Amino acid sequence: MPELPEVETIKNDLAKSLVGMRITGLWWDSPKQLKPSPQMVEDNIIGTTIEKIERRAKIIQFFLSNQKILIVHLKLTGRLLIRDRKEPADKWAHIILRLSDNLDLRFCDMRKFGYLRIMSDEKELDEVLKEFGPEPFTPEFTVEKFKKILSVFSLPIKILLMDQKKIAGVGNIYANEALFLAGINPRIQANTLSNGQMVQLFHCLLKVLTEGIKFRGASDQSYLDAFGREGEYQKHFRVYQQDNKSCPNKCGGKIVRMKLGGRGTFYCPKCQKL
């Protein structure tokens, strides 16, 4: 599933290839995934030029020449593929933007949880984006800010890490990996971590996110970049989906899978004690 590193990779691919392109058409077979409605999206994008493409949290933003912004959330199984129009149809393609130079931007989504949404102006976009917590890799994401957030909540630390309102962009893969690297049990209440543990976790989180970007994301089930290529980070998972394998720290223990907040959670009981 696309998290910060995967969405960042896709955004960079798109920015490289699509800035300056004109949107000439829209095709869809899944109306619910075009918000607020297919007609509204169509009316606001046709004939515009893509001026800038950015990412905030797991959301990709296309800034258009008419000052509207098209945002995309890939959720669990969404893909954005740049294709030549004559290339064969992609599996699970539900929305296609027709672009200049005979290009398609194909939104494919097996589970149909993702969406495209047109924002009428920057103000409306800001209303959405301001709900997110601090963005990793920006100056506002400091160790002090991180510690402050953790100290306010008694939630299990893994649930806090994945809460987009608290910290932006972190999902299940990178939360599991960061907690393992930091040697912190996913169930521990955030506000009971020691200063040292919080500092450690801050650095481990940035480390795994950096690794994820370096390896162009993790293709554990359905993720592909904008050119249809798999990422490599799944080859470097320490604990995510590694249940029953021996702990990478060679502690002699085995990685265990449990449920936390309804989500698959992977950890080493010996290295990440409660």
Added chain:
DNA sequence: CATGGGTCCTGAGTGC
């Protein structure tokens, strides 16, 4: 503020 449940959706996996 915390916690737990339901919702969206469909491919993959299991059991018979």
Added chain:
DNA sequence: TGCACTCAGGACCCAT
């Protein structure tokens, strides 16, 4: 071989 069933999960919504 095929049918019925369960499971997975990001974000959001609701009730308690």
